[in-house]
Amino acid sequence: MSFRGATTRTHAPSAAFTGIDFTATGKQLGYGHVVHSDNVHDGAIIPVPVAVISSGPGPVALVVAGTHGDEYEGQVLAHELIRELDPGKLSGTVIIVPAANSPAVRGAARVSPIDAGNLNRSYPGRANGGPTEQVAALIAGELLPRADFVIDMHSGGSNSTYLPCAFIYRGPDEGLWREKVRAARLLGLPYVMVVAPMLEPGSLSSAGDLAGIPTISTELSGAGTVDRHALGAMRSGMPQLLAGLGILKDAAAAITAEPQWLELVSDSPVTSTAAGLFEPLVDLGDAVRAGQSVARVHFIDELDRSPRLYQARIDGVVGILRRPTLVAPGTHLMHIAPVLDPTGP
The missing domain is CATH 3.40.630.10 (Zn peptidases)
Structure with a gap:
């Protein structure tokens, strides 16, 4: 160097x-x-x-x-x-x-x-x-x-x-x-x-x-x-x-x-559109595919309402995972990072 x-x-x-x-x-x-x-x-x-x-x-x-x-x-x-x-x-x-x-x-x-x-x-x-x-x-x-x-x-x-x-x-x-x-x-x-x-x-x-x-x-x-x-x-x-x-x-x-x-790209974030309790359906480091269900958010006050489901927008690896369970609209639940060439960028 x-x-x-x-x-x-x-x-x-x-x-x-x-x-x-x-x-x-x-x-x-x-x-x-x-x-x-x-x-x-x-x-x-x-x-x-x-x-x-x-x-x-x-x-x-x-x-x-x-x-x-x-x-x-x-x-x-x-x-x-x-x-x-x-x-x-x-x-x-x-x-x-x-x-x-x-x-x-x-x-x-x-x-x-x-x-x-x-x-x-x-x-x-x-x-x-x-x-x-x-x-x-x-x-x-x-x-x-x-x-x-x-x-x-x-x-x-x-x-x-x-x-x-x-x-x-x-x-x-x-x-x-x-x-x-x-x-x-x-x-x-x-x-x-x-x-x-x-x-x-x-x-x-x-x-x-x-x-x-x-x-x-x-x-x-x-x-x-x-x-x-x-x-x-x-x-x-x-x-x-x-x-x-x-x-x-x-x-x-x-x-x-x-x-x-x-690589983090514009489609990496999986973003909540609801307020409630975040449940991850995948773990940090998991490989996921576009369209795969990766998270859901449970509504706190609407007791008869099914949780809102979220899908990955791209193929990649779960690189960042939200820590606190309570989320609001706009909270990034996780980031999916596409894999770069294995020989490096």
Whole structure:
């Protein structure tokens, strides 16, 4: 995997952080500054925890978790990396943000309880904006330009469960796309889910694409808890990825098995048109055919009414499954992801 200027890039220390000098080697634990005046935070800052583990010149990986506070597998892995990575075993730098939207993490919520901000819809952010916009500006303006590669770790959160996958935006050009595909293979998760270019313009993946920095995401199960199998897969895959990036010494960078490649398309969602109780008729990972009944919704108050039945619109694999049982019109019950060529995209 190539890097543009990875060993020659220099940056001055930033006043936006306490405890971090990006020119220093070793392991540093500090925080970024978010300033917000309300009844709770007046005369204070909202800290965004940051760790920098560096051996000096070399490629730089930016690892982000806690973009949504109720997505936990990535947060657990980020904290493990902070504790376990040894600067003496690196040939470069790993910057880790384990709780990017720290108010959402502390509130066990998808969005910030302070300003209802969804960090993954807020990039590039505003340095003088609300708390969530400030975090986006801190990451996009201060950390992203230092990076040669970015991984943003997500999972399904409280509202859904995903197949454990690397989650990658197509494009934005052939070179970056090749680097994303190789990184997804190195990570070694069972699935790779491909989505349209710039799927969410305010996401970190889109910010990385706009900056010309290879950026991938993950979806690591979810359901508002920690899936130990997805976490175990990441524990195995992250050293392979860092080795393949040229950062982690004395670790294998082998692609051990080809993942199953899936794609989310416009016909993927199976969407409820009723309010009631969601009953899935298929499981996550099941292969389904267009027209197959995959879900039904039971009406709560109409006791003599039969449940409404829903069919898949396309052939594919159940890649995302709704978690809470209570649904409303417009709720996506599941997503069916067509299978891409087994040799990859």
